[in-house]
Structures are given as C-alpha cells and as structure tokens.
Amino acid sequence: MTAARRYADGAVELAVPACLIVLVGVLGGFMAPGTEEDFITALVAVTIVIALHVFVGNSGVLSFGHISFVAIGAFAAGLMTIPAEIKPTLLPELFPFLAENDVGNVPSLVLAAALGGLFAALVGVPLMRLSGLAAGIATLAVLEITHNVLRFWEKIGPGAKTLSLVPETTGLFQATVGALLAATAAFLFRRSRPGRKLRASREDPPAAQAVGIDIHRQRLLAFSISGALAGFAGGLMVHQLGSITTEQVYLDLTFLTLAMLVIGGASSLWGAVVGALLVSFLDSFLLNAENGTDVLVAELTLPTGSSTVILGVLMALMLLLRPSGITGGREASLPFLRPARSAPPPPPGTTRTEAERPERTVLDV
Amino acid sequence: MSVLQSILDGVALGAVYALVAVGLALVFGVMRLINFAHGELITAGGYTLALTAAFPRVASVTITVLVCIAVALLMERLAFRPLRNASPTTTLVATFAVAFALQGVWLIAFGPEGRTADVLASLNRRAIEGDLDVRWITLAMLGVGGLLLGGTALLLGRTTIGLQMRAAAADFRAARLLGVRADTVISFAFVLAGLLAAAVAILLTAQRPLVTPTFGLEVTILGLVGVVVGGIDRIGTATLGGFAIGFLTSVLGDALPADERVFLPSFVFLLVIVVLLLRPTGLFAPPGKSAVERV
Numbered sequence: 001m002t003a004a005r006r007y008a009d010g011a012v013e014l015a016v017p018a019c020l021i022v023l024v025g026v027l028g029g030f031m032a033p034g035t036e037e038d039f040i041t042a043l044v045a046v047t048i049v050i051a052l053h054v055f056v057g058n059s060g061v062l063s064f065g066h067i068s069f070v071a072i073g074a075f076a077a078g079l080m081t082i083p084a085e086i087k088p089t090l091l092p093e094l095f096p097f098l099a100e101n102d103v104g105n106v107p108s109l110v111l112a113a114a115l116g117g118l119f120a121a122l123v124g125v126p127l128m129r130l131s132g133l134a135a136g137i138a139t140l141a142v143l144e145i146t147h148n149v150l151r152f153w154e155k156i157g158p159g160a161k162t163l164s165l166v167p168e169t170t171g172l173f174q175a176t177v178g179a180l181l182a183a184t185a186a187f188l189f190r191r192s193r194p195g196r197k198l199r200a201s202r203e204d205p206p207a208a209q210a211v212g213i214d215i216h217r218q219r220l221l222a223f224s225i226s227g228a229l230a231g232f233a234g235g236l237m238v239h240q241l242g243s244i245t246t247e248q249v250y251l252d253l254t255f256l257t258l259a260m261l262v263i264g265g266a267s268s269l270w271g272a273v274v275g276a277l278l279v280s281f282l283d284s285f286l287l288n289a290e291n292g293t294d295v296l297v298a299e300l301t302l303p304t305g306s307s308t309v310i311l312g313v314l315m316a317l318m319l320l321l322r323p324s325g326i327t328g329g330r331e332a333s334l335p336f337l338r339p340a341r342s343a344p345p346p347p348p349g350t351t352r353t354e355a356e357r358p359e360r361t362v363l364d365v
Numbered sequence: 366m367s368v369l370q371s372i373l374d375g376v377a378l379g380a381v382y383a384l385v386a387v388g389l390a391l392v393f394g395v396m397r398l399i400n401f402a403h404g405e406l407i408t409a410g411g412y413t414l415a416l417t418a419a420f421p422r423v424a425s426v427t428i429t430v431l432v433c434i435a436v437a438l439l440m441e442r443l444a445f446r447p448l449r450n451a452s453p454t455t456t457l458v459a460t461f462a463v464a465f466a467l468q469g470v471w472l473i474a475f476g477p478e479g480r481t482a483d484v485l486a487s488l489n490r491r492a493i494e495g496d497l498d499v500r501w502i503t504l505a506m507l508g509v510g511g512l513l514l515g516g517t518a519l520l521l522g523r524t525t526i527g528l529q530m531r532a533a534a535a536d537f538r539a540a541r542l543l544g545v546r547a548d549t550v551i552s553f554a555f556v557l558a559g560l561l562a563a564a565v566a567i568l569l570t571a572q573r574p575l576v577t578p579t580f581g582l583e584v585t586i587l588g589l590v591g592v593v594v595g596g597i598d599r600i601g602t603a604t605l606g607g608f609a610i611g612f613l614t615s616v617l618g619d620a621l622p623a624d625e626r627v628f629l630p631s632f633v634f635l636l637v638i639v640v641l642l643l644r645p646t647g648l649f650a651p652p653g654k655s656a657v658e659r660v
C-alpha cells in the first residue's frame with residue numbers, strides 16, 4: 001500500500017462519518033421543531049457513543065461506567081450555567097462556591113469535559129489494572145456510586161429533585177459541532193501511537209507486553225480521553241434538555257448506549273456513529289408513535305411501553321442478523337477505493353495481510 | 366437493634382441473593398452468557414403471583430414456577446440459541462435487548478404503578494415472641510434457600526444431567542465431543558434458572574408485595590455483582606459471592622447511622638471495587654491461579 005493511498009484511506013475514515021454527522025445536522029434544520037429535537041438527541045447520542053468507542057473499541061474492555069462521566073458533565077455544566085441570582089432559592093443546600101458562581105455556555109462545556117476526564121483518570125488508576133468481567137463489574141460499581149452520591153448529596157447538586165432552569169443552548173449547530181469534535185478526537189486517537197499500542201494490547205495482551213507496551217498506561221490514557229468526551233457529551237445533553245434528573249443518566253442510558261455501540265460495531269468509529277444514529281432515530285420515532293404520530297398517510301398511536309418492546313426486539317434482531325455489528329467493526333471506506341486494497345492476492349501459504357483481516361470484534365469478557 | 370437480629374436478617378437476605386447467584390452462574394457456566402434478562406424471569410414470577418392471587422396458594426405457586434420456566438426456555442430458544450457462536454459482548458447486549466423488550470411488555474400489560482402480589486403476605490408475621498424479631502418470611506427465606514441450594518448441589522453432584530452440566534461448564538467443546546448434548550444441558554440450565562427465579566419472586570413478594578416493571582432488575586444487578594466478586598467460574602464461589610453481597614447489604618444497612626443510610630449503595634460498591642482489585646478472579650476462588658496473563 002502506497003503512502004498516498006494510506007493517507008487517502010485515513011481521510012476517508014474520518015470524512016465519511018463526519019459527512020454523515022453534518023448531513024444529520026443540516027437535515028435537522030429543515031424539520032419541524034419537534035422533529036428537530038430528535039435530530040439533536042441523535043447527535044448527542046453520537047457524541048456519547050463515540051466517547052464509549054474510544055475506550056471500549058480500542059481496548060476491548062467493556063465499561064458500564066461511562067454514563068457516570070456523562071452524569072458528572074451534565075450536572076456540572078447544568079449547575080454552573082444557572083444564573084447565580086436564582087441558584088440559592090432553587091438549591092438552598094449548595095456549597096457557597098457552587099452557588100455564588102456561574103459561567104457561560106462554552107466554558108461550561110469545557111468544564112464538563114475537564115471534570116469527566118479528571119474523574120475518569122482518578123478512578124482509572126486502580127480500575128485499569130482489571131480486565132474482562134472484573135473490569136465490567138468494577139466500572140458498574142463506579143456508576144452506582146456516582147448515581148448514589150449525586151442523588152443524595154444536596155451540597156453538590158439537586159439531589160433527588162430535577163435540576164431545572166438550565167439554559168437550553170444546545171441547538172443543531174452546537175450538537176453537530178460537538179459530535180464532529182468527538183469524531184475527530186476519536187480518529188486522531190485511533191491513529192496515534194498510544195491508540196495503536198492500545199489496539200495491539202487488545203489483539204494480543206501477552207505479545208503487546210512482550211514488545212514493551214505498558215497496557216495499564218495505555219488503557220488509562222484512553223479511559224481518561226474517553227471520560228472527557230463523555231463529560232463533554234453530558235454538557236451538551238443538559239443544555240439540550242434544560243433539566244435533568246439522576247435517573248436519566250443511569251442504567252437505561254448505559255444499556256442503550258452500549259447497545260448502540262455493539263449494534264453499530266464496537267471497534268470502529270464508523271460503527272459507533274452508524275449504531276448511535278440508527279438506534280437513536282428508531283427510539284425517537286417509537287417514542288413519538290406512543291404519543292401519536294403521522295406515518296406516511298395513516299396516524300399511528302402505540303400504547304405506552306410498546307416503544308421499549310419494539311426497540312428491544314429490533315435490537316435483538318439486528319444482533320441475530322449481524323452479530324459483529326452493522327459495520328462489522330470496519331472503518332468506512334469508499335467503494336472505488338476498495339478493490340485496490342485487497343489486491344494483489346497473497347501467495348498461497350502466507351498469512352493474510354493486515355488490511356484484509358477483519359477487525360477483531362470479540363471483546364475481552 | 367441487636368447484633369444477632371442484624372446477622373439473622375443478613376443471612377436471610379443472603380440466602381435470597383444466593384438463589385439469584387446460582388441462577389446466573391448456572392447459565393454462565395454452560396453458555397458463558399451474562400444474563401441481564403434473568404431479572405425479567407423474577408419479574409414475570411412476581412406478576413404471575415399478582416395475577417393468581419385469587420387462586421389457592423398451591424395453585425398460585427405452581428403456576429408461577431411453570432411460567433418462570435416457560436419464559437426462561439422461550440428466552441433461550443428465541444434470543445440466545447441463535448447467538449450461541451457470537452462474541453460474548455454481542456450476547457451480553459442481546460440480554461439487554463431481551464430485558465428491555467420484556468420491561469416494555471410489563472409496562473403495557475400492567476402499567477407503571479405496579480401490582481400487589483400478596484399471596485404469601487401472611488408470612489410477614491412474627492414467628493417467635495420475644496426481643497428477637499423472627500418473622501415467618503425470614504424462616505422461609507432460610508428454609509427455601511437452603512433447600513434449593515442443597516437440591517442444586519445434589520443435582521449437579523449426583524445425577525447424569527448434573528455431571529453433563531459440570532462437564533459443559535468446564536469445557537463445552539470437549540463435553541460435546543464426548544456425547545453431551547448442547548441443547549439439552551443449556552435448556553436444562555435455563556429450566557433451573559427459571560425455577561430459582563420463581564423462588565426468588567415468591568420470597569421477595571412475601572416481604573414486599575409491590576411488583577413494578579423493574580422489580581427483578583435491581584436484584585439481578587446486585588446478584589451479578591456478587592457472582593463476579595465471589596468468582597463466576599465456579600457455581601460454589603458464585604453462590605458464596607451472592608450470599609456475601611446480600612448479607613453485607615443487610616448488615617451494613619443496619620450498622621450505618623440513619624442519616625447516612627441513603628449512601629449504603631456507595632459503601633457496598635466501594636467495597637466491591639476494593640475486593641475486585643485485590644482478588645480479580647473472585648474472592649472465594651482458589652488462590653494460585655494468577656490473574657496475570659501468560660502465554
């Protein structure tokens with residue numbers, strides 16, 4: 001493979017998902033306000049799932065804990081953008097430095113990313129020593145602790161109440177830019193030295209260690225970046241919704257975003273974007289149908305709860321048909337570039353080349 | 366509250382979580398599947414009890430057991446059997462999907478407020494007068510828990526199907542080569558899981574009769590945590606792990622001062638993390654097998 005072709009392939013890997021994100025952003029602009037909201041939701045979901053992909057896809061370790069970084073980002077960004085004049089009446093128990101200060105929209109997103117990344121780095125130091133199921137359960141424990149503390153400690157947030165009156169600044173533009181930023185970060189990490197080292201450790205941990213890769217350090221780095229992106233996504237989310245409770249960033253969202261990632265294909269950016277968009281639009285459509293919606297010509301009203309049933313069944317079906325995800329864990333490529341990739345055929349007796357071998361999608365469970 | 370009381374309640378709750386743990390570990394053993402949908406079997410049992418509240422008790426309990434087994438078998442046949450050769454992550458997410466779908470079914474059929482299943486609520490009375498608060502339900506938890514755990518141990522240790530299940534759990538391919546039928550052992554594991562889930566549903570509703578769509582989910586998550594903390598590779602260690610997490614939750618809940626009791630999950634899960642860091646292969650797993658990957 002020539003160097004030029006390699007760069008072209010690399011550009012395609014980012015350009016195709018980015019174009020899809022922009023397309024969703026632009027199309028959303030032509031929709032009625034209610035439908036536009038579904039497009040913003042989808043773009044925020046893309047951001048969360050890309051964050052998950054940066055860690056899960058590259059390391060092969062499953063994390064049930066990423067929604068705790070989303071939660072921290074969401075509550076930090078939400079809390080700090082409520083004007084300081086109304087905060088004491090809204091949330092009388094707050095620590096003074098939280099109640100007396102407020103920041104603008106963009107700084108709040110930066111703060112969300114910073115806190116998400118910092119928290120991920122802190123919990124990652126011990127947790128990244130674990131693999132497989134132990135890692136999954138330990139990250140789940142982080143989610144449970146975060147949820148429990150946010151729900152009952154009223155000095156740092158609204159507790160069991162709803163955090164409301166958050167400025168609704170996440171429109172289509174911010175959601176699109178946010179998703180693009182996350183995609184670019186994921187792409188750059190994937191092609192960076194640490195990203196390659198981490199994927200090597202996913203494919204074969206003993207071999208990676210043998211060539212001097214410090215698996216713990218690589219996983220910790222990815223976990224922190226991924227936590228920062230998740231915190232950022234949480235900031236976008238709270239500014240879209242305008243209000244949030246701890247239940248919205250808990251188990252349901254954890255299961256849903258993991259399902260999006262696996263249905264798309266966990267080990268590629270393209271898979272993360274496709275899975276998130278597909279499942280998110282499906283979910284929004286079904287939720288709208290519960291409230292009564294026009295489908296083509298007929299009006300459709302589904303009973304409450306049926307959206308969950310249909311979504312669950314469709315997700316199971318997608319997994320039955322494509323067990324390794326819709327994209328099979330491969331990155332995006334353009335059809336006219338593909339034939340050149342697989343030629344020339346390897347001589348008999350040799351092992352298959354890196355380009356031909358499908359990405360391993362088996363995670364370390 | 367006396368220490369003895371606290372320990373008694375802890376052992377009773379531990380017995381219930383041990384039953385959840387066995388159900389999860391049996392399925393994991395033969396299928397390498399972490400079944401998040403196990404909780405939906407418990408919920409199905411709870412709703413069946415609520416719906417059959419007017420029937421005689423024996424009929425109600427029998428129907429509940431049958432429904433749980435039927436749902437377990439259907440789940441395996443429709444969702445998990447076609448995915449038998451897929452990666453563990455795919456099957457894991459498939460169990461989320463099944464759990465999602467069933468929670469939606471409960472929501473449509475029974476509404477978000479939940480139903481009351483007070484078939485065995487009469488068990489929630491004192492059995493012994495005195496300082497110690499011993500309720501019939503506590504005794505039932507201990508009795509049923511002990512009986513079912515003992516029964517499962519006998520089944521696995523003394524019968525042909527039990528031997529086949531242990532063989533399949535140790536090495537599925539080798540077991541198949543030696544003539545163990547994959548479909549039979551897997552179906553049987555799900556039958557047992559259904560039976561155990563029914564028992565859990567009966568015990569839990571006797572204590573707290575309200576059945577909501579997420580009735581089984583919380584129990585399953587804590588049970589699953591217990592299973593992994595104890596050591597998921599063996600049924601015995603997994604069961605001990607389930608027991609430990611139930612016991613710990615109950616005892617720690619009693620020990621914490623009232624205004625800090627809301628943070629009980631944080632304390633429990635913090636301890637879970639510490640144990641996992643010290644013993645990643647399981648608290649009760651035999652030492653010697655190091656967690657460090659070797660070639």
